[in-house]
Amino acid sequence: MELNSKSPTGPIETRWERHRFNLKLVNPANKRKYTIIVVGSGLAGGSAAASLAELGYNVDCFCFQDSPRRAHSIAAQGGINAAKNYHNDGDSVYRLFYDTVKGGDFRARESNVYRLAGISLNIIDQCVAQGVPFAREYSGYLDNRSFGGAQVSRTFYARGQTGQQLLLGAYQALERQIGFARGIVTRDLISGKIESHFADAVVLGTGGYGNVYYLSTNAKGCNATAIWRAHKRGALFANPCFTQIHPTCIPVSGEYQSKLTLMSESLRNDGRVWVPEKKGDKRAPSQIPEAERDYFLERKYPSFGNLVPRDVASRNAKAACDEGRGVGESGLAVYLDFRDAIERLGASVIKERYGNLFDMYNRITGEDPYKDPMRIYPAIHYTMGGLWVDYNLMSNVPGLYVIGEANFSDHGANRLGASALMQGLADGYFVLPNTIGDYLASNKFEKVDASHAAAREAESDVQAVTRKLLDAKGKRSVDSYHRELGKIMWEHCGMARNTEGLKHALALIPPLREQYWSDVKVLGSGEELNQSLEKAGRVADFFELAELMCRDALERNESCGGHFREEYQTPEGEAARDDENFAYAAAWGFQGVGQPPVLHKEPLTFEYVHPSQRSYK
Amino acid sequence: MRIILHIWRQRNASDKGKMSRYEVPDVNHEMSFLQMLDVLNEDLIVRNEEPVAFDHDCREGICGMCGCMVNGMAHGPLPGTTLCQLHMRHFKDGDELYLEPWRAKAFPVVKDLVVDRGALDRIIAAGGYISVATGSAPDGNAVLVPKENAERSMDAAACIGCGACVAMCPNAAAALFTGAKIAHLGLLPQGQPEREQRAIAMVAQARQELFGSCTNIGECEAVCPKEIKLEVIARMNADFIRASLTGR
Amino acid sequence: MSAIAINPVHRVVRFYEAPIGKKAIMALTGVMLFGYVLAHLLGNLQIYGDPQQINKYAAFLHNPANAGLLWVARSALLLAVGMHIVASLQLWKLKNDARPVAYVKKEDAAATYASRTMMWSGPIVAAFVIFHVLHLTVGAVGPLPQEIGPNEPNVRANVIAGFSNPAISAFYILAIALLCTHLYHGLWSMFQSLGFSHPRYTPKLKMGAAIFAILIAIGNCSIPIAVMVGLVK
Known part of the structure; x- marks a missing residue:
């Protein structure tokens, strides 16, 4: 299959503007004749649904939570990037573009990234106008802070709850519109009713698939079901192995652990990461003298120090623990220490900046980070991969658009801090509302209803899956299978991967999947709210997706960004990219469960930011 | 430690519902309240009883999905804390806890502890x-x-x-x-x-x-x-x- | 739809339909009733003055020349009491409708005794007021009121006669205690109901409300006590 990215050419600064001009428009009076389904109500889905409804389209927005305000975008803490250069520190759209392409380890489309960087300016304006209470300076101007992977201060924030405030902005914009693919099939979570919904276009803004690993910083309900089912019906899945590990999470405390909690990366602005010099040093942190502490990020990366990108910070933390220098009971943690920052700035400044994060840490661990350093460890946090989309954010299935974390487009192999919120809102507020009209205006649509063969087939598929899960009446709970799958993935397709491990995982997953279908135990019925059944369907999809992730990781014989293959590293232990052979997006086509998928390659060219080995030294 | 739970069980909106008593024998101090409920549910599944439905999602205190009355206090006894952020270290062995859904005409019960x-x-x-x-x-x-x-x-x-x-x-x-x-x-x-x-x-x-x-x-x-x-x-x-x- | 839409009903209807409107009415009528309680107490405290003073005061109030004003005041008070009671009953109904199923177990996180018992202290105080009027103004309960002359009640003698009965005095003291818990919550809460709250002043208001309520309680209770221990003869 020839993948047409529809990326514009010519000077990068004007690509989006020229492209937008060339898109067909839908007459304002005709917009109400079109129905668009938006699945997901996070930053991407919520902002898209609100903006599309505002334009006059009929919009149906779906979410699995009891309210659109609860989508997991809400948990983003640190901030949102925008190249405003309010601080006169040399920032520009071009620099944000440059940082993002480089931070993504040269595996993203330049056109997309430049557009994202440009739109970052409008997002801040839009959110301020909506009433997002961004942090202010005493003068009343917007405040900024710096974030991992950047040397300028371009991150706008609302305490440690930026995601919440941006999401509430989008949610309120969506609620303002109340009274508001050719279709999707849903199972009503409360009544169990299976229904088909029809539209002229479908937008998936359903987030990432980090929950494949069972333990991640995602919400418990986050799932890949919408994108995976779309993939099984023809949409290509790109770069599934590009997963991001977040360096600053609260370590696992026991087998009952149900999720991992992230502490915003902004903590690395003032916190210093260290482990003891000596292996197996079990002294309390306050007992370890300065000379016997190894501030390993500052030592190895003097220019970026504690602010190196996430993948670098995570791998170094893992390396320190692998050497036996990890701290805490499990030895799977490093310190993040605020002692010096508190001395320099005073506890009140630290409290103002990170108060809610410190409180959260204290609630979970029972320890006081104002006195003792935090213990942190990397955890699965974000997935750069997702459904393949062109420059218009449309997948290879006509009329199916994919936005936000659910697509693969802008972050390459690694996402920079405070860029997820930026991408979600850029897609939803500014890109999709412009591009979707082109599709609607260029096509004629026949009326489709529930009697359509495709709809009936999809409905009966959903019914069959539900029946099969309820009828298995096996011995083990859904969670026990999910936990087992997660362990395989974390072990073999996690922070560092190798051929042997990936092959091992590929040998373990299919039999476990088979066992799952025959041995899972789902109680209750399909005709009412059944949380076990919800989980069961999602885990079934995770099994198939996990296999694809391992295949993709095995195929990509290089290290780049979040994908670190142990065989491919520089002598200093940094990721060794292979631009000659792997400068492409890997878009996989589904061939059937258990069948090897087919690989389509979208070559990536870099006209502006020339691939170099990332150096944060 | 051992925790005794009295939980409101109600199949659906039209069911009358009642309090049921459960025991979680092996609760770890480091567990969150919801993880304790997870453990209870896994145990119920083993015993072929339907697990307790409760709302939860982010489990980091920000989505607002979780919450129920714990001994007559919304989100339990710790101030400024959602139920998911409440940890079992604040309880002691043998504690008896009453879990009830939010009660209001405007919040009809959907199932067990889940309300609309x-x-x-x-x-x-x-x-x-x-x-x-x-x-x-x-x-x-x-x-x-x-x-x-x-x-x-x-x-x-x-x-x-x-x-x-x-x-x-x-x-x-x-x-x-x-x-x-x-x-x-x-x-x-x-x-x-x-x-x-x-x-x-x-x-x-x-x-x-x-x-x-x-x-x-x-x-x-x-x-x-x-x-x-x-x-x-x-x-x-x-x-x-x-x-x-x-x-x- | 893209802007905030408002239901087009008359603004008075809309105001009173909202619980906030009813609470505002309760606050405003509450202020009037509080003013009356205060004025009534100041009048009563004259019992500690010259033995004739309180009777002169009563004669002044009952002077036919002032009858018009007296009835205006009485009507305003009755209206305030009526509105206070009607609004509170409507809110009481709203409360019951809003939670049809009670909790099996419910604790109080912050509620004061006073705030939780407004709906008990209120009716008891109302019943007390009726008793009080029957007792000392109309004389339907207890000894018949004495008069010095037409429109000149012998208040002093009536009070002494009334409070010589320990059961009646005890009931007065109890009712006053309830009145004052009612006043304590009502006094600071009316500021909140009318939209004033400030981290610096609200705690002071609560403190002030408590002091006021206690002073009023002391002032009112002192009279039956003084009669019983023989300070006022």
């Missing part, structure tokens, strides 16, 4: 926003916001819409929730043009949803996981009264 909080969305839909079309905003720094106002606005905007305020209120009022949104937007210059209509429309919607009336008791403030202050209710009252007196 759509009424809160409808209050926001009535006026909890600023009517700005995408793309029409001026530069972010064109509107200056005094730092103190931004901070106070953020204090109110921190509301996670969990419904604990309603659940705890002896009148089942949604005053803290409604007031928080009115205060959040009303403290910012961007929120001024619609301030009066907002107060009138949101207050009217809360009434229509059959929430009760605030009698200034302060139970909501005491259990709010984001520690939103009663002051926001006074702001709502002031905005509503002013709008009613001066509106044309």
Whole structure:
């Protein structure tokens, strides 16, 4: 299959503007004749649904939570990037573009990234106008802070709850519109009713698939079901192995652990990461003298120090623990220490900046980070991969658009801090509302209803899956299978991967999947709210997706960004990219469960930011 | 440690429901409250009993999905903490806990501890926003916001819409929730043009949803996981009264 | 739809339909009733003055020349009491409708005794007021009121006669205690109901409300006590 990215050419600064001009428009009076389904109500889905409804389209927005305000975008803490250069520190759209392409380890489309960087300016304006209470300076101007992977201060924030405030902005914009693919099939979570919904276009803004690993910083309900089912019906899945590990999470405390909690990366602005010099040093942190502490990020990366990108910070933390220098009971943690920052700035400044994060840490661990350093460890946090989309954010299935974390487009192999919120809102507020009209205006649509063969087939598929899960009446709970799958993935397709491990995982997953279908135990019925059944369907999809992730990781014989293959590293232990052979997006086509998928390659060219080995030294 | 739970079990909205007693014999101090419920549910599945339905999602205290009454206190005994952030180290061996869903006419029970909080969305839909079309905003720094106002606005905007305020209120009022949104937007210059209509429309919607009336008791403030202050209710009252007196 | 829509009903209807409107009415009528309680107490405290003072005061109030004013005041008070009671009953109904199923177990997180018992202290105080009027103004209960002359009640003698009965005095003291818990919550809460709250002043208001309520309680209770221990003869 020839993948047409529809990326514009010519000077990068004007690509989006020229492209937008060339898109067909839908007459304002005709917009109400079109129905668009938006699945997901996070930053991407919520902002898209609100903006599309505002334009006059009929919009149906779906979410699995009891309210659109609860989508997991809400948990983003640190901030949102925008190249405003309010601080006169040399920032520009071009620099944000440059940082993002480089931070993504040269595996993203330049056109997309430049557009994202440009739109970052409008997002801040839009959110301020909506009433997002961004942090202010005493003068009343917007405040900024710096974030991992950047040397300028371009991150706008609302305490440690930026995601919440941006999401509430989008949610309120969506609620303002109340009274508001050719279709999707849903199972009503409360009544169990299976229904088909029809539209002229479908937008998936359903987030990432980090929950494949069972333990991640995602919400418990986050799932890949919408994108995976779309993939099984023809949409290509790109770069599934590009997963991001977040360096600053609260370590696992026991087998009952149900999720991992992230502490915003902004903590690395003032916190210093260290482990003891000596292996197996079990002294309390306050007992370890300065000379016997190894501030390993500052030592190895003097220019970026504690602010190196996430993948670098995570791998170094893992390396320190692998050497036996990890701290805490499990030895799977490093310190993040605020002692010096508190001395320099005073506890009140630290409290103002990170108060809610410190409180959260204290609630979970029972320890006081104002006195003792935090213990942190990397955890699965974000997935750069997702459904393949062109420059218009449309997948290879006509009329199916994919936005936000659910697509693969802008972050390459690694996402920079405070860029997820930026991408979600850029897609939803500014890109999709412009591009979707082109599709609607260029096509004629026949009326489709529930009697359509495709709809009936999809409905009966959903019914069959539900029946099969309820009828298995096996011995083990859904969670026990999910936990087992997660362990395989974390072990073999996690922070560092190798051929042997990936092959091992590929040998373990299919039999476990088979066992799952025959041995899972789902109680209750399909005709009412059944949380076990919800989980069961999602885990079934995770099994198939996990296999694809391992295949993709095995195929990509290089290290780049979040994908670190142990065989491919520089002598200093940094990721060794292979631009000659792997400068492409890997878009996989589904061939059937258990069948090897087919690989389509979208070559990536870099006209502006020339691939170099990332150096944060 | 061993924890005894009395949990409200109700199959669906039309079922009568009753309290059932369970025991979780092996609770670890480091577990969160919801992880303790996970353990109970895994155990129920083994015993072929349907697991307890409870709402939860982010499990980091921000989505507002979780929450139930624990011994008559919304989100349990720890102030400023959602149920998912409450850890078992705050309980002791042999403790007997009563878990009940949020009770209010406006929050019908869906199943067990799960309630429908759509009424809160409808209050926001009535006026909890600023009517700005995408793309029409001026530069972010064109509107200056005094730092103190931004901070106070953020204090109110921190509301996670969990419904604990309603659940705890002896009148089942949604005053803290409604007031928080009115205060959040009303403290910012961007929120001024619609301030009066907002107060009138949101207050009217809360009434229509059959929430009760605030009698200034302060139970909501005491259990709010984001520690939103009663002051926001006074702001709502002031905005509503002013709008009613001066509106044309 | 893209802007905030408002239901087009008359603004008075809209105001009173909202619980906030009813609470505002309760606050405003509450202020009037509080003013009356205060004035009534100041009048009563004259019992500690010259033995003739309180009777002169009563004669002044009952002077036919002032009858018009007296009835205006009485009507205003009756209206305030009526509105206070009607609004509170409507809110009481709203409260019951808003939570049809009670909790099996419910604790109080912050509620004061006063705030939780407004709906008990209120009716008891109302019943007390009726008794009080029957007792000392109309004389339907207890000894018949004495008069010095037409429109000149012998208040002093009536009070002494009335409070010589320990059961009646005890009931007065109990009712006053309830009145004052009612006043304590009502006094600071009316500021909140009318939209005033400030982190610096609200705690002071609560403190002030408590002091006021206690002073009023002391002032009112002192009279039956003084009669019983023989300070006022």
